[in-house]
Amino acid sequence: MAVEDGVFVCEAASLLDGGKGVRFPVLAFGQAATGFVVRYAGKPYAYLNRCAHVPIELDWKQGDFFESGGLYLMCQTHGAVYAPDTGKCAGGPCRGGRLHPIPVVERDGGVWWQPEGRIRALADNTAI
Numbered sequence: 330m331a332v333e334d335g336v337f338v339c340e341a342a343s344l345l346d347g348g349k350g351v352r353f354p355v356l357a358f359g360q361a362a363t364g365f366v367v368r369y370a371g372k373p374y375a376y377l378n379r380c381a382h383v384p385i386e387l388d389w390k391q392g393d394f395f396e397s398g399g400l401y402l403m404c405q406t407h408g409a410v411y412a413p414d415t416g417k418c419a420g421g422p423c424r425g426g427r428l429h430p431i432p433v434v435e436r437d438g439g440v441w442w443q444p445e446g447r448i449r450a451l452a453d454n455t456a457i
Contacts (some may be wrong), residue, residue, distance in 0.1 A: 333455060334441075335443050336443075336444065337368060337439050341435050346399070347367075347398075347399025349399070350395075352392065356449040357429075357448050358447045359413065362378065363377075363378040363386065366431075367402065367413060373433050373434075373440050374413055376416050377428065379428070380404040380447070381437060382399060400413075401413065401420075404421070409421035
């Protein structure tokens with residue numbers, strides 16, 4: 330499948346509501362970075378793996394993006410919390426910030442992200 334059709338991230342069944350997320354490589358604003366996808370309220374949502382408070386990855390333990398209750402995405406370093414369906418700051422030091430969304434769709438039993446704007450695909454798109 331061509332990049333224009335999206336980039337495969339993972340099998341849809343591997344994402345559970347409020348469960349572990351899947352990381353994937355991206356080229357963000359000209360630099361190698363990671364994105365992540367999680368499932369919330371039955372739908373997949375993807376974001377650049379970069380806290381709005383301080384530009385560091387949210388998950389210190391790979392794939393752990395939700396806080397223990399599974400209601401919010403949480404930066405494991407400083408405790409900033411984000412609404413999983415919008416990426417908006419819901420509390421903590423992110424103060425009105427938001428996560429950078431990455432367009433994602435679920436089709437053919439998989440989850441696919443769509444490169445656009447300043448978030449592009451790397452040559453190697455295996456999950457990390």
